[in-house]
Amino acid sequence: MRKLFVSNLVSLDGYIAGPNREIDWHNVDGEYEAYGVQMMNACGAILFGRITYDLMAGYWPTATDNNPEVTRQMNVLEKYVFSNTLRSADWQNAQVVKEPMGPFVQRLKEEEGADIVILGSGTIVSQLTELRLIDEYRIFTVPVLLGGGVPAFPPSFKRAGLELVSSREFSEGNVLNTYWVK
Template sequence: METNNRRLIVFNQMTLDGYFTGENDDISWAHHSPGDVEWNTFVSGNMTGEGVLVFGRKTYEMMAGFWPSPMAKEYDPIMAKQMNEFEKVVFSRTLSNATWNNTRLIKGDLVEEIKKLKKEEGRDLVILGSGSIVNQLVQVGLIDEIQIVLFPVAIGKGRTMFNDISKPLNFKTKSCRSFKNGNIFICYENA
């Protein structure tokens, strides 16, 4: 009997001009309004705990520095609770430990370790941010789905998710949804 492998999903926010972070990894453009019921319902629905969060070191340090803080709990108490409770994996060759609640540090070869994780039973793996690991994994065909929230803003400079790809990559649209606030959610899978 064949078992299904876990999927590896990327969930990222992007500007109209294709950046997922601005200069100095700024993501202040990707804000949401606490009063935006439609958008907040969508975000809460996406954060149901059905996946294991996967980070590279930079994104991990940014998230671990914010979500456990009193500011995060005040800004978005539901999201802060979820982010702190989720199972998390961080890939890094330089971190000596991962102190954020429910986080496992993996120092081995990224591609080989992801292959192992995908073969294990469990919830899907969801990469947030982490452009350097997205670049490496998309080129070797390990990413099963890319979910992008397109924000109606242009920032002019920053980093794309695919800065270092060595060949064209083709995807097909799995689903798409627009929101009254101007955001568009697009889900792609490999073509």
């Protein structure tokens, strides 16, 4: 059985993107990139919502200013996009999923293979959390206060208990906390 985990950067005040969906505040350095290489090499698939998919598909296919191994993995991994409006996905190895998310993700998790990651995609994270399909949360707290933007979880979100299993401070101030679902 495959594990489904989230790997997201979050501002200290709880946002995954700024008021205009900007992510220029992400604190990405060589140490973070090394984490990214290791994480992506352990994954077999990525889940996206439409908004995050559009952002990523607009960047990664032609990216030249990033770690080449992360760029390669972002392009070759299987990508599943949950969207009611997107008709097709043009990014390599991407497909739009029109069926209900819960049963689809449960089937993916039951397949043999490497783990599945969700990057960004706050709505998908919230919905799959409520369905209790996410096994692990890897949350990078970035030392910045945005004062507004896209919350990591919406105000209407229902409480979910988590257990802290590890914490790691990165040299540029990011802190990676890894949680398992209780």
